[in-house]
Amino acid sequence: GAVVSQHPSWVICKSGTSVKIECRSLDFQATTMFWYRQFPKQSLMLMATSNEGSKATYEQGVEKDKFLINHASLTLSTLTVTSAHPEDSSFYICSARDTQGLWQYFGPGTRLTVT
Amino acid sequence: GQNIDQPTEMTATEGAIVQINCTYQTSGFNGLFWYQQHAGEAPTFLSYNVLDGLEEKGRFSSFLSRSKGYSYLLLKELQMKDSASYLCAGSDSNYQLIWGAGTKLIIKP
Numbered sequence: 560g561a562v563v564s565q566h567p568s569w570v571i572c573k574s575g576t577s578v579k580i581e582c583r584s585l586d587f588q589a590t591t592m593f594w595y596r597q598f599p600k601q602s603l604m605l606m607a608t609s610n611e612g613s614k615a616t617y618e619q620g621v622e623k624d625k626f627l628i629n630h631a632s633l634t635l636s637t638l639t640v641t642s643a644h645p646e647d648s649s650f651y652i653c654s655a656r657d658t659q660g661l662w663q664y665f666g667p668g669t670r671l672t673v674t
Numbered sequence: 675g676q677n678i679d680q681p682t683e684m685t686a687t688e689g690a691i692v693q694i695n696c697t698y699q700t701s702g703f704n705g706l707f708w709y710q711q712h713a714g715e716a717p718t719f720l721s722y723n724v725l726d727g728l729e730e731k732g733r734f735s736s737f738l739s740r741s742k743g744y745s746y747l748l749l750k751e752l753q754m755k756d757s758a759s760y761l762c763a764g765s766d767s768n769y770q771l772i773w774g775a776g777t778k779l780i781i782k783p
Contacts, residue, residue: 593771601775602759602761602773602774602775602776603717603761603773603776605773608770650714652716652717656769660769661704661705661765661769663771665716665717665718666716667715667716668714668715668716670714
């Protein structure tokens with residue numbers, strides 16, 4: 560089956576620093592990747608949709624200058640949380656959609672803690 | 675607008691059967707997904723329905739009625755490890771997933 564990896568699995572950073580999270584599709588090409596955020600005991604919230612080679616589409620209320628998304632290849636998308644603050648602490652999950660367009664495969668998630 | 679509704683929380687007994695309902699409204703329709711999510715983990719795929727009827731997969735079954743905009747996930751012979759959140763998601767005309775808030779299922783011995 561299709562596998563999506565995320566790195567790192569967890570990260571602790573200091574307030575004001577930036578953190579980069581990688582999402583890779585290991586055995587398939589993903590023209591579209593999605594970034595989700597999930598706070599404790601809440602559902603998944605779509606942050607942005609990322610298409611290879613073009614700018615990401617951000618959901619309402621998500622600051623594009625704070626959450627930088629790059630999707631430079633068909634197997635890699637990155638999310639950079641700039642100037643992180645404690646309220647950015649969350650579980651960040653990516654998913655990748657295959658070229659057929661129907662299935663989304665989820666990465667294992669990255670737990671970010673900002674101190 | 676697009677909307678997915680499912681109960682917030684359900685409780686069931688080990689060994690029993692539970693049905694989690696989901697109603698959906700999407701712009702166009704390319705199928706209905708069910709995912710399981712344990713605390714602190716990413717969602718894992720359970721089932722996909724695009725035609726009316728019941729899809730059975732071991733202890734889990736999923737049903738779809740397109741005319742009613744309704745689906746359910748049926749879990750049989752409940753085990754303690756089934757305690758998790760169950761997410762219903764509809765695929766719209768752009769194959770974008772519209773997510774429900776999830777149903778937290780609590781299994782009691």
